[in-house]
Amino acid sequence: MQHSMPPLSALRAFEATARLGSVTAAADELSVTHGAVSRQLKSLDEHFGVALFVKSGRGIALTPHGERLQSGVGEAFARLKDSCAVLKHEVEEAPFTLACPGSLLARWLIPRLDRLNRELPQLKLKVVVSESEQPGKQTDVSATLAFSEPPWPENVEVMELMAEQICAVVSPQLAAHIDTAKPATLLANKLLYTASRPQAWPQWANAQGLELAQLEEALSKGQGFDHLYYLMEAAVAGLGVAIAPKLLVEDDLKSGRLIAPWGSIETPARLCLWLPNQTNSYRSEPLAAWLKRELGDEHC
Amino acid sequence: MQHSMPPLSALRAFEATARLGSVTAAADELSVTHGAVSRQLKSLDEHFGVALFVKSGRGIALTPHGERLQSGVGEAFARLKDSCAVLKHEVEEAPFTLACPGSLLARWLIPRLDRLNRELPQLKLKVVVSESEQPGKQTDVSATLAFSEPPWPENVEVMELMAEQICAVVSPQLAAHIDTAKPATLLANKLLYTASRPQAWPQWANAQGLELAQLEEALSKGQGFDHLYYLMEAAVAGLGVAIAPKLLVEDDLKSGRLIAPWGSIETPARLCLWLPNQTNSYRSEPLAAWLKRELGDEHC
């Protein structure tokens, strides 16, 4: 009495065969060969010690025992399929919430959001400003887009999208008064910075071969902002020279609202997509692919 | 949308775990290690792209998604188990019908039937006289017991129980008038035979070194019977010398109603249990074992 249950795969084969009235059709539905289904049915016969099908012409037909089994098993499998389909549907129809820092959201993602939604409508994408400092921490988001430096924690999946590049930017009006050929002349100007990225100016200065002490002094005469977003607005307004991820000023450089006379440098940070553990890859992969494509296009 | 169904074994692990509230308990019920169940659950999470359980203290608890899945899947599995149990019960409770030739039934099986039923009550044994000449042919019986000669057809399972032995038997009263030392003297007596076993006398005569021509002549003076059963009654009544399977006269020999002065010889035939293809081995094996034991005991 211990094991009245036969192997489940055999029951599934039975259910499909009984419903479709054909071994071959059932095999087709289950994406296996008819031989595989035939074996499963034989194993069921042996399990129950009674024939569930009899040959009928060149096909098969249920025996009375088979018919009685089918009535219950058919309903059970219908229930099973329905339950799984409902859950799958719930998961797929749920909006995909992408968290992202405000500056990246405002200056890069939002201008592209309409196209993203048109190209990946099945995501039902929702974007929110990320609140936590650690991207993987928020549990109520499907993914987080952010610049961050390796190493990354182990219990989350982090997809690297591109290296961060930063550049010093200035309004064209202000640039007219600077000798942009020599980086050092920059230090005479008002430097704009944000506390959220204290390493940005030192990294840039270092790459340009400038003395850190000189930079410190220049910064002390500069202006700080709470947020990268305000910093960039200040640069556009011609308040001074700002340092910013190239990605966030790309549109401004193209439109001529800002210029970056000293080029850009790569930092150790990477633009990453952080995925909590159980994120459905069917949903995150198209988004990752779209982001990579979008970022790649901009480089050309 | 193709494959909304995860592997069924993973669903079963989920159902048991959700119902019992514990991976270890589920593993126990399914007779596997907890590691195996843990893997199955993980594969389900990945299939649906959502966590179905969360760690809760040192155990686990269903997530809202998990709870919704459980409600349907639990019922479906209950249905499945019930359907299988019902069928299994039907098969096990159905009487086991054993067919058997009339003579074997009357002179060997019926005297032992009460004990057989007492020792194997779960069989709910029913015996019927076999109608078909070919033992495997009848479809409405669970098994057929009969003497038959190899080779046997391929599509039925035939279990050999013992070699057939035949012996010439005579009533003690009649034996008093025969010189039983020499087989040849037998030919002077009235030979009793049945058309259903034409080879019996020739086989016996051959084994005793008698001429077939002489036998033919003796047989022509003898008496034929429709059925082995009448033949044996005739021998008991002292009408002449009969030839019969030793098994069928064993009880008569023991009681002294018949004697077999010339011993017995083995024929190519075997006492066999014929099993149609889908006979449940859980039911036929105890019967076969009982028969073998019974036959073995008689040889001692």
Added chain:
DNA sequence: ATCAATATGTGAGATTTAGTCAACTGTTAG
């Protein structure tokens, strides 16, 4: 009648799935 087409059954071997074992992490209770 014979041949092609259709449907199912089966032996042998390959592949995939699922399971075991043992080590590891985290939690609770004494």
Added chain:
DNA sequence: CTAACAGTTGACTAAATCTCACATATTGAT
């Protein structure tokens, strides 16, 4: 603070399942 418990995971192994190719049986068409 240790021991017992509950679950997860890496590496390996065992077993179930599938495929392929061939065999058998029925049906319909030439």
